[in-house]
Every structure is written in C-alpha cells, then in structure tokens.
Amino acid sequence: MNNLLEINDLRVNFMTESGVARAVDGINITIAPGRTLGVVGESGCGKSVTSRAILGLVDSPGWIESGEIMFNSRKGVVDLAQLPRNGRQINAIRGSEITMIFQEPMTALNPVLTIGDQITEPLLLHEKISRKEAKERAIASLAAVGISAPRQRFDEYAHNLSGGMRQRAMIAMALVCNPSLLIADEPTTALDVTIQAQVLDLMNELRQQFAGAIMFITHDLGVVATMADDVIVMYRGKIVESASVRDLYRNPLHPYTQGLMRSVPSIVNRGETRLQTIEGSVPRPTEFIRGCAFASRCANVMPVCRESVPALAPVSGPHKAACFLHHSISEERADAA
Amino acid sequence: MLPDDVLIQVKGLRKYFPVRKGMFGSVTAHIKAVDGVDLTIKKGETISLVGESGCGKSTTGRSIMRLIEPTGGEVLFRSQVLGGADGQEAVVDVATLSAGSVKALRREMQIIFQDPYSSLDPRMTVGELIGEPLRVQLAISRKERDERVVRLLEAVGLGADHRRRFPHEFSGGQRQRIGIARALALNPRFIVADEPVSALDVSIQAQVVNLLQDLQAELGLTYLFIAHDLSVVRHISDRVAVMYLGKIVEIADADELFSHPRHPYTEALLSAVPVADPDFVRNRIRLQGDVPNPSAPPSGCPFHPRCAYAVDRCKAEIPSLRETSPGHQASCHRVEELDLSGVDTRYAAA
Amino acid sequence: MEFFKRYASDKVGLFFGVLLLIFYFVALTAQWITPADPFETSLSEGLQPPSAAHWLGTDQFGRDTLSRVILATQVTAKITTVALLFSLLLGVPIGMIVGYRGGLADAVVMRITDMMLIFPTIMLAIVIVVVVGPSESGVVVALGLSQLPNFIRIARSAALSVRRELYVEAAVSAGAGWPDILLRHVLHNISGPVIVKATLALPGFVLGASSLSYLGLGVQPPTPEWGQMLHEAKDFLTSAPYLIVGPAIALSIFVLSANMVGDSLNESLDPKLKGRRLKRILPRLNRKKAMS
Numbered sequence: 001m002n003n004l005l006e007i008n009d010l011r012v013n014f015m016t017e018s019g020v021a022r023a024v025d026g027i028n029i030t031i032a033p034g035r036t037l038g039v040v041g042e043s044g045c046g047k048s049v050t051s052r053a054i055l056g057l058v059d060s061p062g063w064i065e066s067g068e069i070m071f072n073s074r075k076g077v078v079d080l081a082q083l084p085r086n087g088r089q090i091n092a093i094r095g096s097e098i099t100m101i102f103q104e105p106m107t108a109l110n111p112v113l114t115i116g117d118q119i120t121e122p123l124l125l126h127e128k129i130s131r132k133e134a135k136e137r138a139i140a141s142l143a144a145v146g147i148s149a150p151r152q153r154f155d156e157y158a159h160n161l162s163g164g165m166r167q168r169a170m171i172a173m174a175l176v177c178n179p180s181l182l183i184a185d186e187p188t189t190a191l192d193v194t195i196q197a198q199v200l201d202l203m204n205e206l207r208q209q210f211a212g213a214i215m216f217i218t219h220d221l222g223v224v225a226t227m228a229d230d231v232i233v234m235y236r237g238k239i240v241e242s243a244s245v246r247d248l249y250r251n252p253l254h255p256y257t258q259g260l261m262r263s264v265p266s267i268v269n270r271g272e273t274r275l276q277t278i279e280g281s282v283p284r285p286t287e288f289i290r291g292c293a294f295a296s297r298c299a300n301v302m303p304v305c306r307e308s309v310p311a312l313a314p315v316s317g318p319h320k321a322a323c324f325l326h327h328s329i330s331e332e333r334a335d336a337a
Numbered sequence: 338m339l340p341d342d343v344l345i346q347v348k349g350l351r352k353y354f355p356v357r358k359g360m361f362g363s364v365t366a367h368i369k370a371v372d373g374v375d376l377t378i379k380k381g382e383t384i385s386l387v388g389e390s391g392c393g394k395s396t397t398g399r400s401i402m403r404l405i406e407p408t409g410g411e412v413l414f415r416s417q418v419l420g421g422a423d424g425q426e427a428v429v430d431v432a433t434l435s436a437g438s439v440k441a442l443r444r445e446m447q448i449i450f451q452d453p454y455s456s457l458d459p460r461m462t463v464g465e466l467i468g469e470p471l472r473v474q475l476a477i478s479r480k481e482r483d484e485r486v487v488r489l490l491e492a493v494g495l496g497a498d499h500r501r502r503f504p505h506e507f508s509g510g511q512r513q514r515i516g517i518a519r520a521l522a523l524n525p526r527f528i529v530a531d532e533p534v535s536a537l538d539v540s541i542q543a544q545v546v547n548l549l550q551d552l553q554a555e556l557g558l559t560y561l562f563i564a565h566d567l568s569v570v571r572h573i574s575d576r577v578a579v580m581y582l583g584k585i586v587e588i589a590d591a592d593e594l595f596s597h598p599r600h601p602y603t604e605a606l607l608s609a610v611p612v613a614d615p616d617f618v619r620n621r622i623r624l625q626g627d628v629p630n631p632s633a634p635p636s637g638c639p640f641h642p643r644c645a646y647a648v649d650r651c652k653a654e655i656p657s658l659r660e661t662s663p664g665h666q667a668s669c670h671r672v673e674e675l676d677l678s679g680v681d682t683r684y685a686a687a
Numbered sequence: 688m689e690f691f692k693r694y695a696s697d698k699v700g701l702f703f704g705v706l707l708l709i710f711y712f713v714a715l716t717a718q719w720i721t722p723a724d725p726f727e728t729s730l731s732e733g734l735q736p737p738s739a740a741h742w743l744g745t746d747q748f749g750r751d752t753l754s755r756v757i758l759a760t761q762v763t764a765k766i767t768t769v770a771l772l773f774s775l776l777l778g779v780p781i782g783m784i785v786g787y788r789g790g791l792a793d794a795v796v797m798r799i800t801d802m803m804l805i806f807p808t809i810m811l812a813i814v815i816v817v818v819v820g821p822s823e824s825g826v827v828v829a830l831g832l833s834q835l836p837n838f839i840r841i842a843r844s845a846a847l848s849v850r851r852e853l854y855v856e857a858a859v860s861a862g863a864g865w866p867d868i869l870l871r872h873v874l875h876n877i878s879g880p881v882i883v884k885a886t887l888a889l890p891g892f893v894l895g896a897s898s899l900s901y902l903g904l905g906v907q908p909p910t911p912e913w914g915q916m917l918h919e920a921k922d923f924l925t926s927a928p929y930l931i932v933g934p935a936i937a938l939s940i941f942v943l944s945a946n947m948v949g950d951s952l953n954e955s956l957d958p959k960l961k962g963r964r965l966k967r968i969l970p971r972l973n974r975k976k977a978m979s
Contacts (some may be wrong), residue, residue, distance in 0.1 A: 261613065
C-alpha cells in the first residue's frame with residue numbers, strides 16, 4: 001500500500017430517538033504521505049464522525065456498520081475499523097502514529113495536569129525513553145510551536161494559558177511523537193481571527209517541516225483554501241466532490257459546492273445587495289431519501305436525481321463529483337461494475 | 338438636542354466589572370469592558386461593531402439596551418413610546434431611565450441573540466415564545482395575540498402551524514428565525530443583533546442575512562450589528578466601528594474602512610481573514626501575542642504592545658479618536674504618516 | 688404526552704409506578720375495603736395466627752391486623768402527603784426567589800438551611816414534635832420543617848442555573864419583570880428536578896413518620912400507623928411473630944416503589960438522561976442483527 005490511509009466504503013450509523021441515522025454513508029478517502037486533505041461540510045455532514053472512526057473513537061450510540069479503514073502503520077497495514085475499540089493495537093497507534101487536535105482546547109486539555117505532564121504522557125506511553133528525555137523533547141516541541149519560555153510553561157496549567165497558547169500546546173502535544181497522520185478537527189474555529197491567523201501560519205510552517213499527512217476538518221472555505229492540498233466536500237454523510245484545492249475553487253462542479261461558495265459574502269468587495277442562498281435546510285439525518293440527498297435543495301435538479309444516487313466519479317482527471325449534471329454513473333451501476 | 342436623522346447617540350459609555358477577591362469579596366480591580374465609547378447611530382442604518390472576543394462589543398450593545406447597567410455615560414435615544422400623546426418623539430437618556438420606562442422602552446429596542454439554541458426557553462411553544470413580548474407589554478386579547486404571532490411567523494418565512502411546536506423541533510436556522518420574529522413582535526425601531534449568524538452553518542447564514550436585510554428595507558429598522566465575521570460585516574453594514582479593549586479605535590463607512598483602514602489594528606484584523614482562494618498570496622500582518630488582560634491594560638495606546646508601527650510616544654500617551662477624512666475617525670498617533678493597506682489593495686496585488 | 692410515553696417505555700418504572708398507585712388507591716378507599724372494623728376489640732380473639740377469617744392474624748386486643756394495615760396506609764399516606772406539600776409549597780417558592788434574586792436574602796436563607804441541615808432529620812423532627820406535641824399534625828409539621836431545607840436548596844440551585852440562561856435574558860429584553868420570569872421560565876424549567884426530588888424524598892417522609900410513631904411521638908393509639916403497629920408487635924415477637932409481617936411488608940414495598948419511581952421519573956424527565964438505557968442496548972442488538 002503506497003497510501004498512508006485508505007478508507008473504503010465506510011459506513012457509520014447512529015441510533016437516535018427517531019431511528020437509525022447514517023452519519024457516514026459509504027465514503028472512500030485516500031491520503032498519501034505528506035499531503036494535507038481538507039474536509040469541508042456543514043454541521044452533521046459526517047466530517048467529524050469520519051475522523052472519530054479513524055481514531056477508533058466511535059462510541060455508543062454509534063457504530064461502524066461496514067467498510068474498512070486501512071492504515072499503513074509502522075508495523076504494517078492494519079484495518080482500523082476492525083480493531084477492538086480499546087484494544088492494545090489501537091492504543092499503540094492512537095496518540096503516537098495518528099494524533100488529533102480538537103476545536104476546544106480548554107475542554108481537550110485536562111485542567112488538573114500541567115501542560116508538561118500532558119505532553120510527556122504520549123511519549124512515556126509510546127516510546128521507551130526516560131522521564132528526563134521526555135521532558136526535553138516536550139520542551140523542544142513547545143518551543144517549536146512558538147510558545148515563549150517553554151521551560152516555565154511546562155509546569156503551568158491550561159487555565160494559565162490564553163486560547164491561542166492552549167491551541168499551540170495542543171498542537172505540540174499532537175506532534176511530539178512524530179505522527180504520520182495528524183487529524184485537525186476545526187482547530188481554529190473557537191479562536192479569534194488574529195489568533196486564528198497565527199495558528200494557521202504555524203500549522204502551515206509545521207506542514208513544511210513535518211513529514212506526516214494532515215486531515216484538516218473545517219466548515220470555513222477560507223481556511224481550507226489556505227491549508228489544504230486536496231479537498232473533499234461532504235454533504236449528509238457522502239462525499240459530493242473531491243479535487244485538488246485549486247481545481248475546487250477555480251471550477252466547483254457540484255451544485256452544493258457552488259452554492260456554498262456563493263453564499264459566503266466576500267470581504268474583498270461588497271458585491272450584490274442580496275446573498276445567494278441554498279434554499280431549505282439539510283434533511284433530518286434519519287430521513288430516508290430516494291436519489292440524491294441534495295436534490296430537494298438543488299437549483300439544477302433533474303428527474304433522474306430523485307430516482308437514483310449519483311456515484312462519486314471522475315469528471316476531469318482527478319476531479320470527482322457525485323452529480324448527474326456531469327456524468328450518468330449512479331451508485332447502483334458503480335457497484336455492479 | 339439630537340440632529341433629526343440621529344436615532345441614538347452614545348456619549349462616554351462605560352461599563353466596569355468589579356474583580357472581587359478574598360473572603361469578604363472586596364473589590365481589588367475593575368475590568369473596563371467598555372471604556373468611554375462614543376457612537377452615533379442614524380435612523381435606518383446598519384452600523385457594525387467588530388472586534389475580537391473580550392473587546393467589549395457585546396457589553397456595549399447590552400449597555401445601550403440597558404440589559405446591563407452601564408457604569409457611566411449617556412445613551413440618548415429618540416423614543417416614540419415615551420414621547421408625548423400627540424406622537425411627538427422624546428429624547429431620553431436610556432442610561433438613567435427608571436425601571437418602568439425601561440420596560441416601555443423594550444417595545445422600541447430589541448435584541449437578537451447569537452445562540453438560537455439557548456435563547457429560546459425549551460419548555461415553551463414557539464407561539465408562547467413569540468407571544469411573550471406581546472403578553473408582557475400589551476393588553477391585547479389572546480386571540481389578537483395569536484393572530485399577530487401568525488403574521489410574525491409568516492414575516493420570517495415560517496408557517497402558522499409552527500406555533501404549537503417546541504424549539505427543539507427546529508433546525509438552527511429556523512430557530513434564529515423564531516428569535517427574529519420574537520424581536521420584531523413589538524414593532525421596534527432599533528435592533529441590536531448580537532452575532533446573529535455566527536452559530537449558523539454557511540448555507541443558512543446567507544438566508545438569515547438576507548432576511549435581516551429584507552426586514553430592514555420593509556420596516557425601516559435600524560441595526561446595531563455585532564459580529565466578528567468581517568465578510569458578513571462588509572456585506573451588511575453601512576458603517577463599521579472597530580473595538581479594541583473597550584474602546585472604539587476606528588469608525589468609518591464600510592467600504593472606506595475595508596479599503597483604507599487608518600488604524601493598524603484594523604489593518605491586522607482585515608489581513609487575518611482567510612480568503613477563499615488558494616492562489617491568493619498572503620501578505621499577512623502578523624499580530625504578536627494575545628489581547629492583553631482588560632483588568633490591567635497597557636499604558637498609552639492599548640494596542641501598542643502588538644502594533645508593528647508602535648513608537649515611543651504610543652507607550653506613553655493615550656490616543657484619542659480623530660477625524661482623518663469626513664466620517665472617518667481613528668485613534669492612532671501616527672494616523673497621518675502611516676499608509677496602511679486594506680483588502681482591495683491586497684487583492685489587487687495578488 | 689411524550690413524557691408519559693417515555694415513562695411507559697421503562698418497564699421497571701411502570702411496574703413500581705402501578706404499585707405506588709395501588710397504595711394510594713388503598714389509602715383513598717380504606718374505609719370501605721377493610722374486611723373487618725380495625726378498631727373493634729375482642730379480647731377473646733386476641734393474638735390469633737393467620738386464618739381464613741383474619742388473613743394476617745389479630746393483635747393482642749383481637750383487632751384484625753389486615754384491616755389495621757389497610758387503615759394505616761391511609762394514615763401514612765395522609766401524613767406524608769400533607770408534609771410533602773408543606774415543604775414543597777413553602778420551600779420551592781422561597782428557594783426560587785432567593786436563588787433568582789440573590790443578595791442578602793439569599794445569604795440569610797442559605798445560612799439558616801445550613802444550620803438546619805447540621806442536625807440529622809430525625810433528631811430535628813423529634814425536637815419539633817416535642818415542642819408541637821405528639822399528634823398527627825405534630826408529625827406533619829416536624830417532617831415538613833425538617834425536609835424544608837432540602838427543597839429550598841434544590842429550588843435555589845435550579846433557579847441559579849436557570850437565571851444564567853440566555854432565554855431568561857431574552858425574556859428580560861422583552862420587558863418581563865422578575866415575578867413573571869420566575870413563574871413562566873424558572874418554575875417551568877425547575878419543575879423536573881423538583882418533582883424528582885419530591886418523589887425521592889417521599890420514602891424519607893414515610894420512614895420518618897413511622898420512626899416517630901414507633902418511638903411513640905407520632906400517631907397515637909388506637910389509630911394504626913405502620914411504625915406504631917411495629918412498636919406494638921415487637922412485644923410479641925416470639926409469641927406472635929406474624930404481627931410484624933403486615934406493617935413491615937407494606938412499609939418496605941412502599942419505600943421501594945417510591946424510590947424506583949423517583950429514579951424512573953428522573954430518567955424520563957431529564958432530557959440528558961433521556962433514552963440512555965435504550966441507546967446503550969440498541970446498537971448492540973442492531974449489530975447482532977447485521978451480523979446474522
């Protein structure tokens with residue numbers, strides 16, 4: 001396997017009061033070593049659930065229904081979807097080979113442990129090094145994320161740090177074991193713009209030095225444009241478009257992607273008096289929809305869209321879209337082929 | 338007292354929160370959340386307050402409405418409700434009004450909250466929620482109230498049959514529409530919109546922004562729009578005021594502010610917004626460090642520790658808002674010498 | 688409606704709920720359903736073991752124990768219900784108001800409840816009974832007052848957390864005054880925890896009433912009360928052990944039912960706990976189905 005990660009037909013379901021919700025509904029993702037994949041979508045589209053599935057963190061009331069998550073670990077290729085949720089194998093990968101940065105650094109950091117304790121924890125768990133070595137590595141990694149006076153910060157608690165500093169500490173913690181995959185789930189959403197800019201700059205810098213791949217989950221189209229090499233757009237548990245970042249922004253193919261881009265007002269010019277919108281709202285996750293899930297909100301809807309589900313198929317080169325405007329391959333036909 | 342076209346004039350508004358320490362809760366310091374804000378709001382305009390968290394923009398909005406008690410300053414408001422019986426308007430100082438008058442004033446000043454999930458009482462039906470302002474303010478029959486609720490629901494794009502349902506049955510965007518209908522119930526002339534779209538998904542944001550603009554055109558509303566998303570602010574505002582540590586550091590017409598900022602903080606704020614274009618060449622002005630602790634603000638210009646253009650004078654002297662061109666004010670000692678770049682010039686260079 | 692559906696889906700809660708309802712039904716109809724007159728003494732028929740005529744036997748005065756247990760149910764239900772209402776109707780408004788308004792009144796009320804809570808409930812109740820005098824109303828006042836601090840506290844803490852909710856600020860911005868907000872928003876939103884607390888406190892009331900009566904400080908003979916009957920039965924523990932069976936079983940089942948109902952109410956009223964059991968079990972079932 002040349003890729004670092006290959007997700008094949010992953011399905012994750014959740015039990016809710018009103019029935020089974022298909023949070024992730026048959027997605028395929030590949031991440032090559034060193035690449036940054038942006039995952040864009042609105043709340044409930046399944047982007048965070050996907051990242052949790054990779055880390056083996058899908059918890060009741062949710063479960064992985066089917067599909068595989070092949071990960072090229074240091075000990076060979078494993079299917080993360082098959083590993084027991086708290087088994088030794090997944091624990092060895094989690095926190096060392098795959099690490100995660102969360103949206104809310106205050107809740108993701110333990111308030112009663114020092115920053116140092118928390119950064120050395122994965123090192124002591126996963127690598128056979130002494131406490132002293134671990135401390136030196138932790139301090140080096142704090143310095144690498146631009147935290148001033150890292151030696152003092154090492155002994156401080158999360159509440160002593162500002163929001164931006166906490167997120168830097170989270171990043172230091174995520175990178176200290178040199179993971180091959182870093183998952184960043186809305187890492188700057190809770191931050192102010194000027195702090196967001198600092199953290200994004202830092203991540204971009206680290207991206208050059210750090211050999212691993214990044215999966216960057218966000219709802220902000222501006223953030224994706226500055227961070228990602230490739231982008232996938234998710235809607236209601238499915239990938240509707242996947243392309244290199246340039247192709248996606250120059251030539252968005254799926255009506256949902258187009259709608260998203262148009263509905264964001266531009267800071268650069270005031271533009272028209274009214275914003276373009278995508279009418280309606282995302283259907284409830286438990287609702288069964290025949291055909292394309294976006295059909296009810298789509299301006300270009302055709303009869304076929306309400307009949308069968310479009311497959312995510314190549315339109316030009318590696319640029320793929322799941323839309324009958326661009327090809328006539330339905331999921332049923334793709335399965336048969 | 339007020340020029341004819343002015344609805345609200347805020348003069349020297351201050352809100353200090355005491356910091357208490359020790360067993361007897363003695364006040365050891367004050368957080369100056371709002372520290373001398375002057376603001377003129379014209380009838381029918383949308384003025385935005387922008388800034389980062391903790392800059393005092395929400396506190397300013399709430400103090401103007403007297404949802405929190407200001408520590409000092411004046412909020413002159415042109416009121417119809419408190420005016421004469423002959424429909425005369427009266428100019429009142431909201432900051433010193435009696436509790437009874439404040440209640441009456443709520444008919445003219447309303448607020449839309451950021452979070453449509455927590456601002457609607459989960460145990461009330463939508464009909465009760467929208468009807469609440471009518472119930473507490475007006476002596477009208479239940480039937481009449483119900484009719485007005487239906488009209489309000491329709492005005493915000495919801496249906497009459499929605500009024501018997503509970504908030505949790507609605508999506509975020511629909512809830513924000515309910516919040517808007519509630520704010521409109523008493524026919525206010527002034528609305529504080531406190532981050533009304535920040536909690537919503539991108540595709541829903543646009544719907545709500547459009548709704549707010551349509552309602553403004555239809556009802557002649559005046560908005561104080563509090564936001565941190567500068568793209569939305571640029572789209573919706575006539576004028577923009579930038580706040581930093583409880584003070585307004587720059588205020589101008591929206592287009593002017595975005596293309597020709599005169600305060601270094603505004604410039605940094607504009608340049609920090611990520612642009613949805615992968616080819617965009619970033620010429621970012623990086624701000625060093627974080628916003629200082631508001632209970633111990635830096636000496637001189639509060640922005641000087643993070644400012645790339647700071648000189649010795651900035652550490653010693655507090656700058657005041659000065660007019661740099663008609664309608665454009667900035668509080669910076671070096672406002673005449675600096676040539677700052679706005680979003681347009683940055684983009685053109687790319 | 689949704690609440691009843693959710694409660695009914697909890698089989699354990701439903702079972703004990705029905706049991707509790709039976710108790711109250713018996714209490715309401717006690718006068719008519721006793722097989723014999725619970726006060727009629729007949730010394731010749733004293734201390735008879737259970738028989739077809741007297742299912743639970745007779746006491747030393749020849750009174751039918753079953754009839755006395757049934758009447759005692761009424762007495763207990765009356766005492767505890769009135770005492771519960773007493774502390775509920777007094778404690779909840781006080782707690783709500785001081786919690787919402789804060790300030791000096793809050794501090795004073797809280798220190799008083801702190802002082803009351805220092806003493807064990809039963810100690811406090813005994814002191815109050817000694818002052819008021821041993822009688823039914825004495826028990827009511829004693830139990831009501833001794834549980835009052837708990838209700839003040841639960842209402843206060845609920846009001847404190849509701850006070851900070853954005854929807855309260857929204858109501859203020861609509862022009863609503865504090866009585867209106869307390870009645871419409873706070874009471875509505877704290878009713879869940881208060882109802883649960885009340886149901887969970889019920890066994891305490893029953894045990895308290897029985898303990899006081901057992902000590903001779905509560906209901907006075909010849910009126911039957913579970914605790915008082917146990918007190919009488921203990922003298923004949925070796926010669927007529929069947930005498931304790933009736934009141935003991937009634938007391939235990941009542942306390943157990945009230946506890947279980949309180950737990951189930953807690954789950955069906957709290958949206959956060961809502962369907963927790965269901966969610967824990969269902970995915971596993973589904974997975975099994977998918978595998979087979």
